[in-house]
Amino acid sequence: MKQFYDHIIEIDSLIIELDQLSLKPQEKEHLVAIIKTNVHTVILDVILSELPEKDKKMFLAHVYHDNHDHIWKFLRARIDNIEEKMILATKKLKDEFHSDIRNLKKKKK
Amino acid sequence: MVQLPFFKKKVSHYDALAEKWTDRHKELQAALWNKHSDVLDWFVNRPKQWMLSSLVGFLLLSSSGNLSAKVTPAYAQEQFLNLDKKTFFFSDLYNVLPHEIRPLIPDEEQNVAQLLSNTYGVQVTPEINGIRLNRTYGYIGEEQHLALYPGNTMDSHFDNATDASSYWSSGMAPGLGAWGYFAPSASQLTQEDKLREKYYVAVETFLSPGYMQNVAKYNNFFKYRKVLVVNPNNGKAIIADIADAGPSEWTGKSFGGSPEVMQYLGRVDGAAKGAVLIFFVQDPSDNVPLGPVQPLQ
Numbered sequence: 001m002k003q004f005y006d007h008i009i010e011i012d013s014l015i016i017e018l019d020q021l022s023l024k025p026q027e028k029e030h031l032v033a034i035i036k037t038n039v040h041t042v043i044l045d046v047i048l049s050e051l052p053e054k055d056k057k058m059f060l061a062h063v064y065h066d067n068h069d070h071i072w073k074f075l076r077a078r079i080d081n082i083e084e085k086m087i088l089a090t091k092k093l094k095d096e097f098h099s100d101i102r103n104l105k106k107k108k109k
Numbered sequence: 110m111v112q113l114p115f116f117k118k119k120v121s122h123y124d125a126l127a128e129k130w131t132d133r134h135k136e137l138q139a140a141l142w143n144k145h146s147d148v149l150d151w152f153v154n155r156p157k158q159w160m161l162s163s164l165v166g167f168l169l170l171s172s173s174g175n176l177s178a179k180v181t182p183a184y185a186q187e188q189f190l191n192l193d194k195k196t197f198f199f200s201d202l203y204n205v206l207p208h209e210i211r212p213l214i215p216d217e218e219q220n221v222a223q224l225l226s227n228t229y230g231v232q233v234t235p236e237i238n239g240i241r242l243n244r245t246y247g248y249i250g251e252e253q254h255l256a257l258y259p260g261n262t263m264d265s266h267f268d269n270a271t272d273a274s275s276y277w278s279s280g281m282a283p284g285l286g287a288w289g290y291f292a293p294s295a296s297q298l299t300q301e302d303k304l305r306e307k308y309y310v311a312v313e314t315f316l317s318p319g320y321m322q323n324v325a326k327y328n329n330f331f332k333y334r335k336v337l338v339v340n341p342n343n344g345k346a347i348i349a350d351i352a353d354a355g356p357s358e359w360t361g362k363s364f365g366g367s368p369e370v371m372q373y374l375g376r377v378d379g380a381a382k383g384a385v386l387i388f389f390v391q392d393p394s395d396n397v398p399l400g401p402v403q404p405l406q
Contacts, residue, residue, distance in 0.1 A: 027123035034130045041137045048145045056148040065203060093137075100129060104122050 003036075004068040005043055008083050009090050011035055017101045035097060039090055046089040050079045198228050198404065202341055210384045212244040221245070222388050225337060229346055230405045231397055233337045233388035240330050242387065243316035247363030249338070249385045250356060251371045253282040255306050258292045265295070268303070272369075279368035287314070287354040288332050305333055308399040309352035311365030312336075312387065316358070335390040335397060338366070340374040340383065346402050347373050348390060373401055 003009075014035055018028050048056055055078055062071045075082045142149055205220040207213070213221065218235040226232050235245050254266055254276070263281050267273040286309065291302040312331070314320060320327045331351045339346040349370055356362045364387060366376065376383040390397050 021122040021126075023123055027121075027127075031123065031126055031130065034127065034134065038130060038134045038137060041134060041141055045137070045141045045144065048141075048148065053148075056145070057151060060148065060152050067203075093133075096133070097130070100126060104125060 002068075003040065003043075004063070004066075004071045005086055008087060009039060009043070011039065011094070014094060014097050014101070017098060017105075021101065021104060038093055038097075042090050042093050043086055046085055047075065047079070047082070050082065050085060052078065198224070198344060206246065206341060210247060213246050218245055218388075221386060225339060225346075225386065225388060228344075228404050229337065229339075229402050231337055231348065231402060232391040234391055235388055237389050237391070238330070239319070240327060241318060242389075243313050243318065244363050245388055246386050247384065248361060249310075249364040249366050249371070249374075249376060249383065249387075250360065250362040251279065251377070252309075252311055252353065252355075252365035252367055253280045254368065255282055255286040255309065255352060256290060257302060257306055258290050258295050258298055260295065261290075275372070276368045286352045287311075287328075288352060291352075304399045305350050305352055307367060307369050308347060308349045309367045310336060310338060310349045310370060310387070311353035311355040312351050313356070313358070313363060314351070314354045335392050335399070336387050337390050337402070338364075338370065338374065339386040340376060341386055342383070343375050344404065345374045346404075348397055348399050348402055350399060 011032070015028075015032060018031060023031070047059060051059055055074075059071075059074065062074050079085065201224050202221070205217055205224065207217070213235075215235075222233050222235055235241055254263070256262075257266065261281075263277055266281065267276070286306075291306050292298040314327060314331045317327060317331075331354075333350045333352060335348055335350050337346060338349050347370055349366070353365065356365050364385060366374065366385075371377050374383075374385065376385070
């Protein structure tokens, strides 16, 4: 399923690194799913932290309806530099994932 | 495979990452709930039809607490596959349904019928032999039970104590259904009769285009006609039959549902009124059973 932030939050670099581990296809798929779930939680956190109280319910309703144009229009009208904030918030998480994968690759050697 | 320092047992790459990342998600999720409990509580306590169909709801709930402890690859894969299928359905549905509850135009009806047929594996259509309902998208309200046979009362209406305790409070309609009793007597009551009452809907047959010019023909057509009823907010769907005419136009509702139908569809919030889609089931051989229907896997 495509998320409204997929175009700015890439996880391809993680998938490429996962390809270098000894993983069965379904195992890789599950790990990617866990990554996405983590990313989604961080995205929700950063947005809910930035939004005024009165707008939080409406944001969840927009996500529910999954209309990406509406979501972005809504967010950009209420949060300055929301894209940058989302990228920054997920960067730390992705860095940790990269680190975990690299540590495993080192142990493999 | 790698060897962890404190355990001599070999742990696969997958196991090591899955465990670590799942734990990380638990922490993130706990933090999310701590920070935003008000709005998240509001979200998950919305009517079920709102919450269960939501990706956010899924992600917030399915990986929380003890559930994440039993996340296995197969389990997670199944959950995500189900999520995708359901999410795609909702996404497709929201693309073809208007934002307001109004009669669908022919193109919209065809698109929705196709989507429902593909999703539930039951061929549905807005029109059969030139006969159609006045609308296929509208509000449904809860009706009362209908008398099955002469002398049938609430005390003798149910087969079992579970149904009686669940649905007794809805009471029995003072009048009969549009086609009278379902059976001439208690001894002649069949399982089919019981199901027809249990899963009945009322539609505004009298507003069907052409009804007034062909009352007998249309009544014959509508009598126990099977329809697919779908709650577009949660994807719950049920095969029901038309057993009553109504509700009146002034109610603002276009359909009525038996207590059992409404319970299953999740249309039992305070107002007991919500939007549904209703389409005729193409079932010339009478093979499609009445009752809940699940999306194809």
